Amino acid sequence: MGTDTREPIVEMRHVKKAFGYIQALEDMNFSAYPGEVTAIVGDNGSGKSTLIKILTGCLKPDAGEVWIKGKCFSSLTVKQSMNEGVTAVYQDLALDNCKDCAGNIFLGRELLKFGIFLDHGRMRRKTEELLENLHISIPDITQPVERMSGGQRQALAIARAVDTGGDILIFDEPTSAMGIKETSRIMKLFAGLKEAGKTIILISHNLFQVFDISDRICVVHNGRFVDSFMTKDSSPQELHKLIVEKEEELSDEKAAW
Amino acid sequence: MKKQLGKYSQQIFLFAAMVIVCILLTIRSEYFFTWKNIRNILEAVSYRLILAIGMTFVIASGVMDLSAGSIVSLCGVIMALALHGGMPVPAAVAAGVLLGIALGAVNGLLIHYTGINFFILTLAVSGMLRGISLMITDGKPITKFGQDFIYLGIGRIGEIQLSVLFAACFVLVSVPLMFHMKWGGYVLSLGGNREALVKSGIRAGFYRVTVHALLGAAAAVVAVIITARLNSAEPNAGMNMELDAITAVVMGGTSIKGGKASIAGTALAVLILGVIRNGLTLMSVSSDYQQWITGFLLLVSVLISEIKVYKIKALIK
Structure with a gap:
């Protein structure tokens, strides 16, 4: 796991969230640093969207803390999140x-x-x-x-x-419905936002896009934090392998049950 | 120009339909196109228009309120009791209007916080309120009020009855409220995509409660007009009035799924329904047919609304 001596601009500590019997987040930890593009990657149902909805105040966590710019929120509202400069583009837009x-x-x-x-x-x-x-x-x-x-x-x-x-921008699958030309424009826009010092949290299934734009990658799986590292220290192949391994571990666990 | 025509196609169609109906009725009855009859039509549609305007806001917010007619009845009964108890007219009217606002707000609160389907919920509330009206009055009308109160139902300024002026005021205030103010914009978004509103940090619950409170206020004003006009508070007043209001709103081009509204369309639809009702009466057609026609027009309007949605989906594909 990569360490950073700087204070994170956004941090989630031991966050839990369940929807009925489904545990969407189980002891989730996450950090994003100022001016960086942090990509959150993981398979479907790993808790990525739940994580950002908690960060934007759309969902209340069952346990854990959300820290934004050094302030701790145990129950964040949408308005509070917006006032702290957090803005999101949700998957449903x-x-x-x-x-x-x-x-x-x-x-x-x-x-x-x-x-x-x-x-x-x-x-x-x-x-x-x-x-x-x-x-x-x-x-x-x-x-x-x-x-x-x-x-x-x-x-x-x-x-x-x-x-x-806002200075903390969250994008959940921002280019999923876009063509090649439009995607390239949005990638340029992200680069411009990064240059302007904005903090970007990006959720994407497109690993090449993730490696193209992000500074840091946070891997989540089955509602848990798995690993976080600098993008330059890894490759799409390594990341893909890590996600697949985690998926296989989960399948083995299910088979054992 | 073509785009604007397309946007207002339903209202243009309604207007054309009204002109045609008026021409046909003028041919059939020499009494139809007289000032006296036109005044009759306006007076008959005035209170229906007030309720329909309130219903336009509620339907634009993505739900319906089937208890509006029962609110009319209970507000009338309470006002009548207040007047018989010796309360001055302004205080009794204020009590009735406040009761209407409170009943509407309770509907909004229940819809927002219980998550029960609005159709079932307001139907249940309607039954309860009608029951309360019948229990209070023992099923009998409360009659005989002072001239000050009766004036609110039949009084005129010049040639125009007060109820027509009330309805005109409702229309004039509704247009800026719906289309040129934040409140109306959020009510429309409540019907367009409630999630978008919530994710923008706007309290959807406040708009749900206030939009129903507005319909409650409209129902209470209708109660004032009807009670004063008949000089009687009937426990069965307002029966099926919500059906007429919903028919007019959907006919007028407000989307039954919410998000889009037309105040002018509602006004035109109320007027055309009033003209049809008047025409049928002039031709001595039974009131049973009038009920049938209202139901039929509601069905046709919903079908047109569905076809519009289908066309938009096909356009995107």
Whole structure:
């Protein structure tokens, strides 16, 4: 396991979370360091998405602590997490399909005129600027999100996360619905965010993408922390082997039962 | 231009349908297109429009409230008892409206925190509230109020009845509330994708409770109008009124699944239903047929709404 003398910007200590009889997280530990891209990898059902939902306050842990920027939260709310600069792009994207691009970009932080009325014009203009700056092409930003392609929707969710100005950005499978060209643009965007000093936590099944962008890799399996190391000290083949070995161990355990 | 027409296609269709119905009724009855009859129609639809506007918000938030008619009844009964007990008119009306808001808020709380299906929950609440109205009144109407109160139901400013002005105020306030203010935006998101709202750090529960409280307030205003107009608080008042409101809301283009709403569409649909009802009465058609037509129009509206969703899904594929 790699060690770091710096203080982590995000840390989870002995976190547990169960959904009925299913133990999604069992003594999960996780650290992310400022300005780094930390990739969380693991097989399906390893607890990656549960981990980030606890980090964003969407789920309450049954036990354990969440530390963000040196503050300890035993029960974090979405608002508290956002106030600490944590922003996430969830796997389900969390978009309101009936609203247009601006309605989604500014959901929860609407621009107002006269203090009470929504400033639709200004929100639309700012959305246009944002999408242009991020080189995201959506031909008609006034159409409801439900009429957009999977890639456009994913790009919109990423644009929203970037626009919040948070310094800890979490991306859960951010390019799963994107084509090669769009994925390459998003990878460039991640590089830019990293250069700007943002901390990025990335969940991805694409190991080559993980090695391409991350500084540190955290392996989780069956709701538990397995290992964490610097990306440069490993290779996709080694990582793949580690995940498969863990999966085989689990199969053996199940067979023994 | 084409896009705008597409966006408002249902409202344009409704308007065209209303014009056609009006032309046909004018041909069939010389009394139909007279100022007196138009005034009758407006007065008859005014309180239905108020309830339908409240229901538009609730349906836009992704649920329905089948207890609205029973709230009308209980609020009327309580107001009547307050008036008979010697309470001044403004205080009795305020008590009725506050009761409506409280009953609506309880519905919202139950839907949000118990997770019980809204259909079953509000149906159960409807039965309970109607039962309370019948128990309090022993099944008999409470009648005879002072002129001050009756004025709220039949009073006029110029040629226009107060109830029509109340309905117009509801429509005028609803448009900015729904489409130009945060509150309405969050109510729409509650129907569009509740998860998106929660993950944006917005308390969905607050909007669920307040949107039902708004419908409760609308039901209470309807109770004031009906009780004052009839000079009687009936325990069976408001029976099936929620069905008419739901029909108008869905006909008007508000998505039955939530997330999309049209206040103008609801207003047009209430008006067209009122015109049809009036026309059938003028042609001496039995009220049983009127009920049948309302049910049939609800079915057609839901089918149109489903076809729209299917088309969008096909477009994405």
